[in-house]
Amino acid sequence: xxxxxxxxxxxxxxxxxxxxxxxxxxxxxxxxxxxxxxxxxxxxxxxxxxxxxxxxxxxxxxxxxxxxxxxxxxxxxxxxxxxxxxxxxxxxxxxxxxxxxxxxxxxxxxxxxxxxxxxxxxxxxxxxxxxxxxxxxxxxxxxxxxxxxxxxxxxxxxxxxxxxxxxxxxxxxxxxxxxxxxxxxxxxxxxxxxxxxxxxxxxxxxxxxxxxxxxxxxxxxxxxxxxxxxxxxxxxxxxxxxxxxxxxxxxxxxxxxxxxxxxxxxxxxxxxxxxxxxxxxxxxxxxxxxxxxxxxxxxxxxxxxxxxxxxx
Amino acid sequence: xxxxxxxxxxxxxxxxxxxxxxxxxxxxxxxxxxxxxxxxxxxxxxxxxxxxxxxxxxxxxxxxxxxxxxxxxxxxxxxxxxxxxxxxxxxxxxxxxxxxxxxxxxxxxxxxxxxxxxxxxxxxxxxxxxxxxxxxxxxxxxxxxxxxxxxxxxxxxxxxxxxxxxxxxxxxxxxxxxxxxxxxxxxxxxxxxxxxxxxxxxxxxxxxxxxxxxxxxxxxxxxxxxxxxxxxxxxxxxxxxxxxxxxxxxxxxxxxxxxxxxxxxxxxxxxxxxxxxxxxxxxxxxxxxxxxxxxxxxxxxxxxxxxxxxxxxxxxxxxxxxxxxxxxxxxxxxxxxxxxxxxxxxxxxxxxxxxxxxxxxxxxxxxx
Amino acid sequence: xxxxxxxxxxxxxxxxxxxxxxxxxxxxxxxxxxxxxxxxxxxxxxxxxxxxxxxxxxxxxxxxxxxxxxxxxxxxxxxxxxxxxxxxxxxxxxxxxxxxxxxxxxxxxxxxxxxxxxxxxxxxxxxxxxxxxxxxxxxxxxxxxxxxxxxxxxxxxxxxxxxxxxxxxxxxxxxxxxxxxxxxxxxxxxxxxxxxxxxxxxxxxxxxxxxxxxxxxxxxxxxxxxxxxxxxxxxxxxxxxxxxxxxxxx
Numbered sequence: 001x002x003x004x005x006x007x008x009x010x011x012x013x014x015x016x017x018x019x020x021x022x023x024x025x026x027x028x029x030x031x032x033x034x035x036x037x038x039x040x041x042x043x044x045x046x047x048x049x050x051x052x053x054x055x056x057x058x059x060x061x062x063x064x065x066x067x068x069x070x071x072x073x074x075x076x077x078x079x080x081x082x083x084x085x086x087x088x089x090x091x092x093x094x095x096x097x098x099x100x101x102x103x104x105x106x107x108x109x110x111x112x113x114x115x116x117x118x119x120x121x122x123x124x125x126x127x128x129x130x131x132x133x134x135x136x137x138x139x140x141x142x143x144x145x146x147x148x149x150x151x152x153x154x155x156x157x158x159x160x161x162x163x164x165x166x167x168x169x170x171x172x173x174x175x176x177x178x179x180x181x182x183x184x185x186x187x188x189x190x191x192x193x194x195x196x197x198x199x200x201x202x203x204x205x206x207x208x209x210x211x212x213x214x215x216x217x218x219x220x221x222x223x224x225x226x227x228x229x230x231x232x233x234x235x236x237x238x239x240x241x242x243x244x245x246x247x248x249x250x251x252x253x254x255x256x257x258x259x260x261x262x263x264x265x266x267x268x269x270x271x272x273x274x275x276x277x278x279x280x281x282x283x284x285x286x287x288x289x290x291x292x293x294x295x296x297x298x299x300x301x302x303x304x305x306x307x308x309x310x311x312x
Numbered sequence: 313x314x315x316x317x318x319x320x321x322x323x324x325x326x327x328x329x330x331x332x333x334x335x336x337x338x339x340x341x342x343x344x345x346x347x348x349x350x351x352x353x354x355x356x357x358x359x360x361x362x363x364x365x366x367x368x369x370x371x372x373x374x375x376x377x378x379x380x381x382x383x384x385x386x387x388x389x390x391x392x393x394x395x396x397x398x399x400x401x402x403x404x405x406x407x408x409x410x411x412x413x414x415x416x417x418x419x420x421x422x423x424x425x426x427x428x429x430x431x432x433x434x435x436x437x438x439x440x441x442x443x444x445x446x447x448x449x450x451x452x453x454x455x456x457x458x459x460x461x462x463x464x465x466x467x468x469x470x471x472x473x474x475x476x477x478x479x480x481x482x483x484x485x486x487x488x489x490x491x492x493x494x495x496x497x498x499x500x501x502x503x504x505x506x507x508x509x510x511x512x513x514x515x516x517x518x519x520x521x522x523x524x525x526x527x528x529x530x531x532x533x534x535x536x537x538x539x540x541x542x543x544x545x546x547x548x549x550x551x552x553x554x555x556x557x558x559x560x561x562x563x564x565x566x567x568x569x570x571x572x573x574x575x576x577x578x579x580x581x582x583x584x585x586x587x588x589x590x591x592x593x594x595x596x597x598x599x600x601x602x603x604x605x606x607x608x609x610x611x612x613x614x615x616x617x618x619x620x621x622x623x624x625x626x627x628x629x630x631x632x633x634x635x636x637x638x639x640x641x642x643x644x645x646x647x648x649x650x651x652x653x654x655x656x657x658x659x660x661x662x663x664x665x666x667x668x669x670x671x672x673x674x675x676x677x678x679x680x
Numbered sequence: 681x682x683x684x685x686x687x688x689x690x691x692x693x694x695x696x697x698x699x700x701x702x703x704x705x706x707x708x709x710x711x712x713x714x715x716x717x718x719x720x721x722x723x724x725x726x727x728x729x730x731x732x733x734x735x736x737x738x739x740x741x742x743x744x745x746x747x748x749x750x751x752x753x754x755x756x757x758x759x760x761x762x763x764x765x766x767x768x769x770x771x772x773x774x775x776x777x778x779x780x781x782x783x784x785x786x787x788x789x790x791x792x793x794x795x796x797x798x799x800x801x802x803x804x805x806x807x808x809x810x811x812x813x814x815x816x817x818x819x820x821x822x823x824x825x826x827x828x829x830x831x832x833x834x835x836x837x838x839x840x841x842x843x844x845x846x847x848x849x850x851x852x853x854x855x856x857x858x859x860x861x862x863x864x865x866x867x868x869x870x871x872x873x874x875x876x877x878x879x880x881x882x883x884x885x886x887x888x889x890x891x892x893x894x895x896x897x898x899x900x901x902x903x904x905x906x907x908x909x910x911x912x913x914x915x916x917x918x919x920x921x922x923x924x925x926x927x928x929x930x
Contacts, residue, residue: 039851040822051522054679061583082521088514105522137723164848166722167879167915168922192849207851236884237863241917253856256883256913257902292852299853318787322776329775 001066003155003186004051006029009060011046018057020046022209023060026274028188028202033181035200036190037291043209044190045055045085048159052082052190065154078106081153085160091133095124095143098132099150106151116145116183120176140171155178159190161198174199184309194292205295212298218293224289224297226250229267230258232283233274242277246270252301258283260293330425330596343421351624352615356442358386359618361408362400365389375428379410379449384443401433401475402646404638408432408443424466430639434474435645436485439616444472470645483556488640491548491615492633495541496578499601500535503582508595511586517679526677534579541575542591561647569638570653573660574636578603580667581623581632587674634661686713687746688840689734694743696729702727705894708741713839716862716872718882720731721891722922727875728844733919734873735842736760741763748839753892761789764833764870768848771829772795779808781817782832789836803831823854831863836868841865846879859884882914890921897921 004027011021021043028034035082036044036106049055051064053073062074089098099121103110114121124142129137132143141161148156158177162170174196177187189200196237197217204214214219233239240259243252248265267284274282289297327333363379365372380387385408392400392409398680400406419426430447432440448470456466468497477484507530509515519529545568552558560567581603589595608614610624611633617625628634637654642648650657696704704726711717721727732738734747734755745752748762772781775921779800786796807827817825819921826846829922832842843862847855859881866872874885882888882902889899898921902914911917 040853041848043853049517049679054520056678056680077521078523080521082518084517086514087519090515091513102522104518105524107412109521164877166877167918168722171591171919192851232895237867240860240863249464253853253860256880257909296852296856299851307834314790317787318784321787322773322780324786325776325780327774 001030001231002027002033002044002063003030003065004033005061005063006047006051007061009047009057009062011043011055011057011282012177013052017039019209021050021057023059024206024209024211025309026055026204026211030182031191032184032201033177033179033187033199035090035155035197035203036188036206037093037192037194037197037295038190038206041193042206044206044229045159045207047206048084048157048188048190049084052157059207068227069094073092079154081151081156083148083149083156083158083161085163088142089132089140089147092129092131094129095135096128098143099146102147103150108151113150113152116152116180117149119179121146138172141169141173142176143175149180153185156185156187156189158187160190160192162191162193162194170196194290196293197291203291205291205298207295207299207302208303209257210281212302214296220291220294224294226262228287228293229261229263229290230255230285230287231261232258233279234281235279238277239274239279242274242279243270246273251297253296255293258285258287260287260289313572322596328577332594347609351621352609353619354615355437355619356384356439356616357437357619358444359384359407360388360405360442361385361410362390362392362397362406364389364392364397364409366391366414367412369417370427370675371417371420372412375451375454376410378454380446382446382450384446390403393583397431401431402648403652404433405643406539407439408447410447419467420466421536425469426466427471428502430470430472432472432474434477434480434484435641436616437474437477437480437482438485439478440474440477444474447474450496470567470628480557483554483558484641484645486613487548487552487556487558488637488644489611490572491571491640492613492636493604494544494612495575495605496633498541498544499537499575499578500582500585500603503534503579504585504589504595504599505592506533506594507583509588514593520677520679526675527672528665530672531673532582532636533585537582538575538579541578542572545571552674558644560644562643562649566650567643570636570639570657570660571641573657573664574632577632577660578668580664580671584667584671584674587671587676606631610634611637613637615679630663632660632663636639682715684715685831686735687711688713688749689717689745689747691745692743694730694733694745695741696726696733697741702739702894704733707891707894707896709889709896709899711840711871711873713871714866714886715870716866716874716885718885718888719873719875719891720879720882720888720918721872721875723779725891727891731842731844731873731875734759735763735765735845745875760924762839764836764838764853765827765844766841766846767844768846769823769844772825772832775816777816778804778820778828781828782835785832785833786811790837799835803828803835808829823850823857826854827860828849830858830865834865838870840871840873843876845875845877847876847878855881862879879914879918882918888914890918892921 006024006026009024012019038044050057052061053069053076066080067076100108100158120142124139162173202216205212243249243261248263250262250264252259252261270284363376365376379385397409409431416426420667430444432444434440449469451468474480553560585595589598610628610631617628639653639656642653687710691705692708695706721726733752736752736759736845747759750758782800782803783796786799804810847858862872887901889896905917907918909920
C-alpha cells in the first residue's frame with residue numbers, strides 16, 4: 001500500500017478562476033522522503049492542504065495511509081503530522097508548553113514518544129522555558145517539527161520547513177529528516193531550495209499547478225536531454241548577452257561561477273564565435289546538470305509549449 | 313515640495329482604495345447624523361399614561377382634556393384601584409399615572425386647595441422627571457387660566473411620587489445598561505478575536521488536522537470568557553449595591569440566570585463573527601459595528617425605544633441587549649419574579665439557541 | 681573582472697552597539713563603483729544592522745563610513761537621496777498601479793514630471809508590462825513584482841542600490857531574470873550592494889563579504905573564497921564559516 005496517492009487531482013480557487021493544482025497524479029511509498037520542489041505559487045501548499053484534508057479537491061481522488069481524503073478525513077487527521085508553511089506554534093507559550101499541548105491534543109504524552117523527537121529536542125531543550133515567539137528561525141523549525149512528530153504520525157507533511165532559515169540550520173534539519181526515515185515515517189516535504197532536492201528519495205518538480213516530473217534526483221538528472229556545458233570568460237555579463245544571441249544556443253543562463261549552456265553545435269564553433277566577439281580567458285567544460293538545471297529546462301519546455309499553444 | 317505632493321497624492325489613493333476606511337469616514341458620520349437627528353431622541357412622545365378620574369367633575373375633566381391634547385401622552389382613562397395601578401407599573405405598561413381624588417372640584421372651590429396624585433416610573437429617572445414636569449406644567453397652566461375667575465388665591469398641588477427610584481438616581485438606569493455592554497463587549501469581541509487569531513497565526517490549521525473535535529475548540533475558547541464575564545457581573549453587582557446604593561430588589565439567582573443567557577448569546581455571536589471574518593482587525597470591526605453600536609443605540613438604554621421611528625423599533629427587537637435591559641430593570645429595580653419576564657427570557661433564550669446553531673453550522677472544519 | 685578605481689562605499693571600524701550587545705563589530709571594507717558586492721551572513725550576524733547604517737537609517741556607535749561621497753554621521757539625508765533601496769518584505773504599494781508606483785517614487789526622489797514620464801515609459805517597455813501598467817501591483821505575480829521593485833529602486837539613477845534579500849520565493853528562471861537586471865544596472869555604473877540567502881547568487885557577485893557574529897570573517901571574490909576555504913562552491917564556504925559562529929545558536 002502506498003503511503004500517499006494522488007489521482008488526477010485538480011483544485012481551483014475563486015469559483016474556478018484560479019487553477020492551483022492541475023490534474024496531478026503521483027504516489028509516495030511508505031518510508032520514503034518525497035520532495036515537492038517548486039517556486040512560490042506552484043501549488044505545493046495546496047497539495048499539502050488537500051492531502052491533510054483541509055481542502056476538498058474539485059476533481060480526482062487521493063489517499064493517505066490508504067484512507068480516502070474526502071470520506072475518511074477524520075481518520076487521516078489522527079495519523080498525520082503537519083507543519084504548515086506559515087510558522088504556526090503558540091508564540092506566547094513556552095517550548096515545553098507547546099509540546100505538551102500538542103501531545104495532549106493527540107492524546108499522548110511527551111514521554112511516550114520521546115525517543116522520536118529526542119535527537120531534535122535536545123537541541124532546543126536548554127530553551128524549554130523560553131516563549132516560542134522569542135526563538136530564532138532555526139529553533140522554531142525544530143520545535144515545530146517536534147510538535148508535528150510527538151504523536152508518532154504515519155505520514156509527515158512539511159510545507160517549506162526550511163524557508164528563511166540559515167544554511168547551517170537547514171542542513172541540520174535535513175539530517176534530522178533522514179534519521180526519521182529510519183523510524184518508518186513517510187515524509188512529504190516541499191521546498192523552493194533546489195539543492196535540498198538531492199536529500200530526497202524521489203522528487204516531484206512542480207510549476208503552475210502541474211507536476212512536471214517525478215523521479216529520484218539521479219533519474220531526474222539522467223533525463224536531461226542535452227549535454228550541458230559550463231562557460232566562463234572575463235566579462236560574464238557580456239558573455240551572457242553574446243551567447244544568448246548566438247544561433248546555436250538552446251539555452252544559456254547564469255549559474256554561479258559559470259554560465260550553463262546547451263547548444264546545437266559544438267565547443268569549437270562556440271569558441272570561434274566568442275573569439276570573434278572579443279572574449280578572453282574563455283573556459284569551456286562539460287558538466288553534469290543539477291536538479292535546478294532540470295527545473296529550468298522543464299520551465300523552458302513549458303514556456304515553449306504554452307507559446308505554441310497560443311499560436312495554434 | 314514635489315516630494316510632499318507626490319506623497320500626499322499617494323496617501324489619497326490609499327484612502328480611496330480602502331473600502332473599510334471609506335465606510336468609516338463617510339458612512340459613520342452620515343449614519344450618526346441621521347440617527348441622532350431624526351430617530352434617536354430623548355424627547356418623549358405619546359408616553360403611555362393612565363388617568364384615574366375619581367372626581368369626574370368639571371375641573372378634573374378640563375385638566376384631563378388638556379393632558380389628552382398634549383402630544384406627550386397617550387392617555388388611558390380607567391378607574392383603577394391602587395393595586396391595579398401598581399401592577400400596571402410593574403409590568404411596564406404605563407410610565408405615569410395621574411389620580412384625581414373624589415372631591416377635587418369641591419376642594420378647590422371650598423378649600424382653595426386641591427391635590428392631584430402623580431405617580432411616575434422612576435426606573436428611568438429622565439423620563440419620569442420629564443413626564444411629571446409636563447403634568448405639573450399643564451396643571452400650572454390650568455391654574456393660571458382659572459385665576460381671573462376665582463376670587464381667592466388657590467392652588468392645585470400635584471403630589472409627585474417617584475416609584476422604584478425615589479431619589480432619582482441615575483445609577484438604576486445606567487447600571488443595567490453597563491452590565492449589558494460589558495458582558496457583550498467581553499464575550500463578543502474577545503471570543504471572535506481569539507478564534508480569528510488562531511486562523512491568522514496558522515495554528516488553526518494544525519488544530520484542524522488533529523483528532524481535536526471542532527466543538528472542543530469552540531468550547532475551550534468560550535469558557536475563559538464565560539468565567540470572566542460571570543466574575544465581571546459579580547463585581548458590577550457588588551459595586552452597584554454597595555457603592556452606588558442600587559439594591560437588587562428581586563432574586564439574585566434569577567439575575568445571574570438571565571445574565572448567563574445573555575453571555576451565551578454573546579459568545580455565540582462572537583463565534584458567528586469569527587466564522588465570517590479572517591483577520592483580527594475585521595473581527596474587532598464587526599464586533600463593534602454589529603454589536604456595540606446597536607446595543608448602545610437601540611437597546612433602550614440611552615434612548616427610549618418608544619420614541620424611535622417604527623423601523624428602528626422593529627430592528628431593536630433583534631438586539632439581545634434590548635430584552636436583557638428590560639429583564640434586568642424588572643428584576644433588579646422592580647423586584648419582579650420570573651412570571652413577569654418569562655416572555656423576554658424566552659426571546660433571549662431563543663436568540664442564544666439560534667446564534668449558537670448558526671455559528672456551529674458555519675464553523676468550518678476545512679479551510680474554505 | 682576589472683573593477684573601477686572609484687570607491688563609493690568606504691567603512692573603517694564601523695561599529696554599532698546596543699547597550700552591551702555589539703551588533704556590528706569594527707567592520708572595515710571598500711566597495712568600488714559598478715561592483716556587485718554581496719553581503720552575506722546568517723540571521724543575527726549583523727548584516728541588516730550594518731546595511732541600515734550604510735543607508736543612513738541608523739547612526740553608528742563608532743567608526744567611520746562614507747557612502748556615495750557622504751558621511752554617514754553628518755550627512756545621512758544626502759545619502760538617502762543618492763541611493764536606492766529594495767527589500768523583500770516591502771517595496772511597492774500593492775493597492776497602487778504599476779504606473780502610480782513609478783510616479784510616486786519618481787516624485788519622492790525629485791524627478792521632474794518629464795523625467796518621470798520618460799522613465800515610466802522606459803521601465804514599462806523594458807519589463808514588458810504594457811498590459812499591466814494600470815493594474816494594481818497586487819495582481820502581478822511575485823517575480824514581476826520583484827523586477828518592478830528593482831527597477832523602481834533605480835528610477836533616479838542612484839550611485840548605489842541596496843538590495844535586502846530581493847529574490848525570495850520565485851522559481852530559478854525568474855531569479856535569473858532578476859539578476860539580468862542587476863547585471864545590466866552594474867554595467868551602467870550603478871553599484872549593487874546585495875544581501876541574499878541564496879548562496880549560488882553569491883557567485884554572481886564581484887566580491888563577497890561574510891559576516892559572522894558582527895565581524896567580517898571573509899572578504900574576497902567568490903573564486904578567492906573557494907580557494908581559501910578549499911570548497912567547491914559558496915555553500916560550502918559559508919557552511920564552514922557559519923559553523924564556527926556562536927551567535928546563530930539561538
